[in-house]
Amino acid sequence: MDGFVGDLLGEDSSVVARMQKKFWKTKQVLIKATGKKEDEYVVASDADLDAKLEFFRSVQSTCTELLKVIEKYQHRITRLSQEENELGLFLRFQAEHDRTKAGNMMDATSKALCASAKKRMALCAPLKRLHQEVETFRRRAIADTLLTVGRMEKARTEYRGALLWMKDVSQELDPDTYKQLEKFRKVQGQVRATKSQFEKLKNDVCQKVDMLGASRCNMLSHSLCNYQTTLLHFWEKTAQALSGIHDAFQGHVPYQFTTLKDLRDPLEQITAAQQGAPDDKVLQDDTGSLWFNPP
Structure with a gap:
């Protein structure tokens, strides 16, 4: 009987020890998770x-x-x-x-x-x-x-x-x-x-x-x-x-390219030309280009 009681007490102390171990382990996890020093x-x-x-x-x-x-x-x-x-x-x-x-x-x-x-x-x-x-x-x-x-x-x-x-x-x-x-x-x-x-x-x-x-x-x-x-x-x-x-093509005369940097509507050019010269001096040839009649 005494041996049985002693086993129970030893088992209880073992359970307590495991619980304490888990407690301090959990506390360490919380310290690391929260960034405490x-x-x-x-x-x-x-x-x-x-x-x-x-x-x-x-x-x-x-x-x-x-x-x-x-x-x-x-x-x-x-x-x-x-x-x-x-x-x-x-x-x-x-x-x-x-x-x-x-x-x-x-x-x-x-x-x-x-x-x-x-x-x-x-x-x-x-x-x-x-x-x-x-x-x-x-x-x-x-x-x-x-x-x-x-x-x-x-x-x-x-x-x-x-x-x-x-x-x-x-x-x-x-x-x-x-x-x-x-x-x-x-x-x-x-x-x-x-x-x-x-x-x-x-x-x-x-x-x-x-x-x-x-x-x-x-x-x-x-x-x-x-x-x-x-x-x-x-x-x-x-x-x-x-x-x-x-x-193989050394010395060949290169091509000269011209790049258009701005495209404008021809109607805008006609309007601008009409506003910049008198009506009787702005004439139009058969090709549709504008030229000014000298005074």
Whole structure:
């Protein structure tokens, strides 16, 4: 009977301990959510961890933005190639009806533009590969690190909650009172256990973030190298074709163009001319143009 009562008392104390643990953990969550100031020494001890987390968030956000930029870039390349090809076809059509040297220039330019549009589309292949690798990196490496960060944050909350609990108990501690001293030792054991778990996950997070940064550098170096090679090849071929057109028609007299900057209604011009000269001096010829009869 005494053993049964002792088990009940032990179970009750265990339930109370769990409730107290949850209470201080919840209090720590509220402190973090409301932005209240925490112990400066505890915060300073996690400075290296917070720096790693800041870097991780940067990697996470920049990868998402990079995916969006690659998608827009591919779309713009496709549209530009289509417009360039349309311009080349237009010049080819005009060259078929123009047998002058200008027609020859339009024909040569149309070939260069159509070829440039075709070569530019080759950029989409390395960009597509880069998009796939960044997406895989985001779904696997970043997601795995994010899970570890979540477990670490949970352990840190429990550890800091235990520190709050121990601080509260220590303020009322009387070394001469056995029950209070025993309670303090139990809380101290809780702090040690939560700290051990937190330190382990803290090291895991720091190692994974370092590996994440190195993996991202290797991935971008490899993928962007292929893109750079394709881009340089495209510009070399395009510059060579356009330079050939420039050299072939060197010395050709250029056309002189006149640009109309303002268009006015002819009726307004007639009205203005009539208001600026006497009626008997404003005459109109057979072509509809105005001229003034000298006095």
